[in-house]
Amino acid sequence: xxxxxxxxxxxxxxxxxxxxxxxxxxxxxxxxxxxxxxxxxxxxxxxxxxxxxxxxxxxxxxxxxxxxxxxxxxxxxxxxxxxxxxxxxxxxxxxxxxxxxxxxxxxxxxxxxxxxxxxxxxxxxxxxxxxxxxxxxxxxxxxxxxxxxxxxxxxxxxxxxxxxxxxxxxxxxxxxxxxxxxxxxxxxxxxxxxxxxxx
Amino acid sequence: xxxxxxxxxxxxxxxxxxxxxxxxxxxxxxxxxxxxxxxxxxxxxxxxxxxxxxxxxxxxxxxxxxxxxxxxxxxxxxxxxxxxxxxxxxxxxxxxxxxxxxxxxxxxxxxxxxxxxxxxxxxxxxxxxxxxxxxxxxxxxxxxxxxxxxxxxxxxxxxxxxxxxxxxxxxxxxxxxxxxxxxxxxxxxxxxxxxxxxxxxxxxxxxxxxxxxxxxxxxxxxxxxxxxxxxxxxxxxxxxxxxxxxxxxxxxxxxxxxxxxxxxxxxxxxxxxxxxxxxxxxxxxxxxxxxxxxxxxxxxxxxxxxxxxxxxxxxxxxxxxxxxxxxxxxxxxxxxxxxxxxxxxxxxxxxxxxxxxxxxxxxxxxxxxxxxxxxxxxxxxxxxxxxxxxxxxxxxxxxxxxxxxxxxxxxxxxxxxxxxxxxxxxxxxxxxxxxxxxxxxxxxxxxxxxxxxxxxxxxxxxxxxxxxxxxxx
Ligand code: SF4
Numbered sequence: 001x002x003x004x005x006x007x008x009x010x011x012x013x014x015x016x017x018x019x020x021x022x023x024x025x026x027x028x029x030x031x032x033x034x035x036x037x038x039x040x041x042x043x044x045x046x047x048x049x050x051x052x053x054x055x056x057x058x059x060x061x062x063x064x065x066x067x068x069x070x071x072x073x074x075x076x077x078x079x080x081x082x083x084x085x086x087x088x089x090x091x092x093x094x095x096x097x098x099x100x101x102x103x104x105x106x107x108x109x110x111x112x113x114x115x116x117x118x119x120x121x122x123x124x125x126x127x128x129x130x131x132x133x134x135x136x137x138x139x140x141x142x143x144x145x146x147x148x149x150x151x152x153x154x155x156x157x158x159x160x161x162x163x164x165x166x167x168x169x170x171x172x173x174x175x176x177x178x179x180x181x182x183x184x185x186x187x188x189x190x191x192x193x194x195x196x197x198x199x
Numbered sequence: 200x201x202x203x204x205x206x207x208x209x210x211x212x213x214x215x216x217x218x219x220x221x222x223x224x225x226x227x228x229x230x231x232x233x234x235x236x237x238x239x240x241x242x243x244x245x246x247x248x249x250x251x252x253x254x255x256x257x258x259x260x261x262x263x264x265x266x267x268x269x270x271x272x273x274x275x276x277x278x279x280x281x282x283x284x285x286x287x288x289x290x291x292x293x294x295x296x297x298x299x300x301x302x303x304x305x306x307x308x309x310x311x312x313x314x315x316x317x318x319x320x321x322x323x324x325x326x327x328x329x330x331x332x333x334x335x336x337x338x339x340x341x342x343x344x345x346x347x348x349x350x351x352x353x354x355x356x357x358x359x360x361x362x363x364x365x366x367x368x369x370x371x372x373x374x375x376x377x378x379x380x381x382x383x384x385x386x387x388x389x390x391x392x393x394x395x396x397x398x399x400x401x402x403x404x405x406x407x408x409x410x411x412x413x414x415x416x417x418x419x420x421x422x423x424x425x426x427x428x429x430x431x432x433x434x435x436x437x438x439x440x441x442x443x444x445x446x447x448x449x450x451x452x453x454x455x456x457x458x459x460x461x462x463x464x465x466x467x468x469x470x471x472x473x474x475x476x477x478x479x480x481x482x483x484x485x486x487x488x489x490x491x492x493x494x495x496x497x498x499x500x501x502x503x504x505x506x507x508x509x510x511x512x513x514x515x516x517x518x519x520x521x522x523x524x525x526x527x528x529x530x531x532x533x534x535x536x537x538x539x540x541x542x543x544x545x546x547x548x549x550x551x552x553x554x555x556x557x558x559x560x561x562x563x564x565x566x567x568x569x570x571x572x573x574x575x576x577x578x579x580x581x582x583x584x585x586x587x588x589x590x591x592x593x594x595x596x597x598x599x600x601x602x603x604x605x606x607x608x609x610x611x612x613x614x615x616x617x618x619x620x621x622x623x624x625x626x627x628x629x630x631x632x633x634x635x636x637x638x639x640x641x642x643x644x645x646x647x648x649x650x651x652x653x654x655x656x657x658x659x660x661x662x663x664x665x666x667x668x669x670x671x672x
Contacts (some may be wrong), residue, residue, distance in 0.1 A: 001246070031277050033237030033284040035245060078238075078346065107346065173346070174248070177354045180223060183215040184251075184356055187225050192460070194453035195227060196316050198295045199254040 001109040003170035004139055007090045009063030011127040011135035011146065019067060019075035021101065025083040038083035054087075058131030066123045066135070067094040072101025072112075079153055081108045091137045093144065093157070095120055106163035107172060113137060113146060113157040122153045139168060201467025203364045204433050208339045208464065212322045214356055221358040225649040227321040227338075227353045230307045231258035231294065233278075234612070235326030235501050239349035242289040250292045252355040257316065258289050258296040261306045262327075266575055266602035269299050278613065297438040305578020305604040308546035312416065313580055315445025319434035324351055325366040325653035329546050329628065333413035333423040336438055337464050341429040347496060362428045363473035365398040366466075369406035369611040371481035376661060378556075379414035380548060380626070380645035382406065383421045384486040384496045386478060392494040395427030401466060406480035407586035412441040413552040420547045421628050424493040433465045437510065465543075487533055487659045488630050488643040495630075497533060499660055505529025524632055525640050526620065533658050536642070540623040541572045541653040542635070543646060544602075545609040548626035549577030551584050553646045558590040559663050560650035566598035567656030573615065574599050575607040599653070606607065609644035611636045624652040 029041025046052045053059050065084065071094040072080060081104045083164050084092065092110065095117040104110040126147050135146045137157075142164070146153045159167075166172070171179075202210070215223040229252075236258070243249070250256060273279040273483035282299065289296035297303040303310060308329055308368030311317040319337035324330060326348045333340035343357065351357055373382060387394075404416055410418070415432050439458055442448045449457040488496040489503045495518075497504065503522070504531070506515040522529060527536070543549070543557050553575060566572045574594045576582035582604055585591055591601045608615040609627040617623055617639025626649050630641035642658060651659040 031280075033241070033280055035238050035241040157625045172246075173358070174350050174353045175248070177223065177350065177356055177358065180215050183223070184225070184354065187214045188355075192456065193226075194449040194457045195321070196318060196446075196447045197254040197447070198228075198316065199293075 001170045001172040001175060004090075004109065004111060004167040006136065006138040006140065007063070007111070008134050008136040009067055009090060010059060010061055010132055011064045011123060012059045012062035013124045013127050014053060014065055014067045015124060017068035018070045018073060021072060021077050021080040022074055023076070024072065024080040029083075030077065030079055035082055036086055038079055038131060039087040042083040042087045056131065061088065063088050063090045064135040064137060065089050065092045066120060066127065067092055067192040068120070069094060069117065071097050073098040076100045076104070078104050078108065081105050081110050085110050093120065093123065093137075104151060106166065109167065109170075110170065111137060111139065111159070113159055115146065115155050115157045118151065119144065119155040126151065126153060200469040201262050201639055203466045203470045203472060204337060204464055205339060205364050205400055205429075205431060206470070208322070208337070208431075209361060211320065212339075216578055221360045223356050224322055224359050226351050226355055226357055227255060228311065228323045229256045229324065229355070230311055230325035230327075230330070231256065231285070231348070232261050232307050232327065233281040234262045235345050236288065236348055237281060237353055238345050239286045239290065241325070242346075242349040243292070243352060250352045253293040253295070255353070255355060256294045257311070258285060258294050258299070259304055259307050259310050260285060260299050261304075262307060262606045262610065264299050264603075264605045265613050266605050266615060269603045274331060275613070281312045290393065302377055302583070305576075305580065306546045306549065306606055308416075308420070309550060309577035309581065312336070312412070313445070313578060315448035318442060318448070318457070319438060320464050324357065324617050326464050328423045329420050331427070332416050332420040332516065332546055334419040334422065334429050335412060336442070337434035337461070339429050339431065339433055342423065347438055356591050359454055363397055365395065365400045365427070365474040366472040367400055367402050368404040368475065368477045369402065369480050370404050370477065371406060371479050372409055373406055373480045373483060377483050377485060378645045378647065379410055379417040381397045381486040382480060383418045384488065384493065384643060385419065385483050386476075387425045387494045388452050388486070388496040389478065390476065390494070392424060393426045395422065395425040398427050400427045400430040401472070403466070404428060407545050411552060411601045413550045417547055417553055418548070421493065421527070424628055434461045485645060485648050487624075487648060487658055488641075489525065489527060489533065490518065491524055491630055491632050492521075493628065493630060493643060495521055496643070499533050499605065499658060501533055503527045503529055503531045503533065515535060526622075534663070536658045537622070537656060538570060538624045538642070538652050538658060539621045540608075540617060541570065541649050542575070542608040542623055542625040542627065543573070543649050544575030544577065544607055545625075545627035546577060546606075547628040551576060551581050553626065554585045554590050555580065555588070556646045557650045558593040560664070561597040561599070561654065562593050564597055564654040564664065566653045568653050570653055570656045572597070572599035572653040573602060573608060575602045575615070576604050578604045597653075608635050611639070617641075624649050624658060
């Protein structure tokens, strides 16, 4: 997993609340055998609508999703996070995330940053008046920034300390366990020789 | 204070423990199949990681392989892609694979024990909930998700919070004709599907000790159906005799060292379980399910219950919904329920003893008009053994379909499925809505009940069969 300290990218306004995992990626797209390629299924039901925000050229390269409250409810499918990442999103901002989605995001390296709804509204207004405008998300200082001068927006976001540490260090669960390599090797050296092997 | 069997096995596998963190457990054997492994391998690739211990890893193709025409390319594109992906991954990462057509291919939980890879005191995981089957040997064995599969592939360990322990003591002996399947269905009806939640369960007592290894596997297999994390049975002479001489069993001095250790794997007399359940085997009878979860079961001699038979409002509602789905009326004698398809197979009841029992009952009988009987061996070895004993001829003579090895109609991922509203008597482990095919209706039964049901066309036990002159031994 790559280290995450700060990210600046095009903000995409998703003016919807309760976006569940079936809307993020419908079940019919789950048949793949890889962790990549799920971008085609991202928001599949809405992508056919030419007015949908991802179909507008200004937002096509977006990497910071500004979503309504209760984002990621529904099933536990990890594919929802993979689909957002495969599309190119690095950050999702919302005033409330479903717990499992937030957990899956932290494990996979997608930053789910919780800001208050007033900030979401301000960011929506900003990226809609200036399509293609960038948003900066700074994990070190836990702040989100956009705009300049009188239009400047700056707000803090919430993320638990453990997830923040893992993202800053670029550690997934496996990375953390591999940090105990010495313990694993020591254990292996003491295993009885009669234990079965497959090769 | 002494330790329980589960605590002994657990403690022997702790690589690292720290206050406030789950234990890091070493995994002795990691089993893989085509459905839950592809994303795990892809995750390794994306992070540029290797499989840490290919020598403790084994893969087989089982969940969606066809049981007919298995020498031809798989027709269903999704199944074919998954199988081909497993083959590529196994080759790329150096993992031993038993593919379709290989003599060791079969259901992952049948293959491990028959190779002798499943041994007492091990930790065994697989991306499949019925991994609990391997607990029959006194191993801690449980199912894991795809992210955990990737974790085990990369590290050969798994962070795990230590579960509580429970003892299920089954006193007395099972009556003649009552099997391990009836025992475990009776237990689940007693506890409900959530009764084991959070526990590693140790099955013990006279009835358990009297079971063969294969019957013990049937019991442990269904641990997950009442919510247990894992289920295990202390190894004894029955266990050692089963393992001895198997291809991957320890040999010579290793065998002696292994058995000496295995003999220590018993719950100490002064150990304390967090919970205990006691049942009497001698009053058990053939047991079948009427509803849509494995806890909704009654004795074969009983009638279909109705909402009024339950106090709890949620049980009443669940009963109503289950009866509606199953197309059953409360008060109908279970024996009057007509069955379209009988499935003998799965990791619950697809081993050689199961097929012998089925053949013994079917000998000289014919499958009822309008009923189909599918016999699906759990592995190619089981199939070959059955053919060496002539069991296939008995099945075919009775009018059954004798198939190739795999999960088959247990979960209907391959073409072996129920049609909507078709009713089955199945020796598998799950009667969930749609499990065996969209709209299909499943009654979980033992092997003898399955065989007798195939002959009569309604849920039956061998005692209901009119004796024939042929093969009456
Ligand atoms: S036989 Fe059924 S329960 Fe067993 S591994 Fe296959 S699908 Fe799972």
